[in-house]
Every structure is written in C-alpha cells, then in structure tokens.
Amino acid sequence: MKGPRYPAEYGDRFIDCEADLEAEILAVLELAEAAGWGRPEAIAAITSLADNIALGDAAMADGWERLQKALKHNRGEN
Known part of the structure; x- marks a missing residue:
C-alpha cells in the first residue's frame, strides 16, 4: 500500500x-x-465484518471514555 x-x-x-x-x-x-x-456472499461477509469492526471500535472508544470518567470521579476530579 x-x-x-x-x-x-x-x-x-x-x-x-x-x-x-x-x-x-x-x-x-x-x-x-x-x-x-460465491462472490456475492464473500462481499456480504466483508461488508458485515467491516460493520462489526466499526461497531467494536466505537464500543471500545466509548468504554475507554467511560472508564476515564469513572477514574476521574473516583479521584475527585471533574
């Protein structure tokens, strides 16, 4: 690439x-x-995998943000 x-x-x-x-x-x-x-099912699988990866990345980012907020809250920070 x-x-x-x-x-x-x-x-x-x-x-x-x-x-x-x-x-x-x-x-x-x-x-x-x-x-x-088959090509159509492989394309559908690639599309589904891409969607699942994007959803997983978003969930991880959200979870990380929530964890950071919780840690700050426990330390008495805003």
Whole structure:
C-alpha cells in the first residue's frame, strides 16, 4: 500500500484510501472464490465484518471514555 499522499487531512484522502484498499479487497475476494465461496456472499461477509469492526471500535472508544470518567470521579476530579 502507498498510504496517504499527505500526513494531514486533504480533499481526496478518502478516495485515496479506497483506491489503496481496492487491490487488497479484490485479492481477498479471489481467495474466497478459490476456496469455494460465491462472490456475492464473500462481499456480504466483508461488508458485515467491516460493520462489526466499526461497531467494536466505537464500543471500545466509548468504554475507554467511560472508564476515564469513572477514574476521574473516583479521584475527585471533574
């Protein structure tokens, strides 16, 4: 993968990320098809996994934030 063109945010960053990931995702689809999975079900599985990863990341971030607040509260901080 090439990675982002610039370290900071820029207009086409999301598009560049998609382009970088596309070849990898297509390779995973080919592996899935070679193993006997249908392309539509492999795409659905990849989509579901991406959603689950995003939900898990959000839950972890929320849990971490709650833990930090609880620790501050226990120390008498605001």
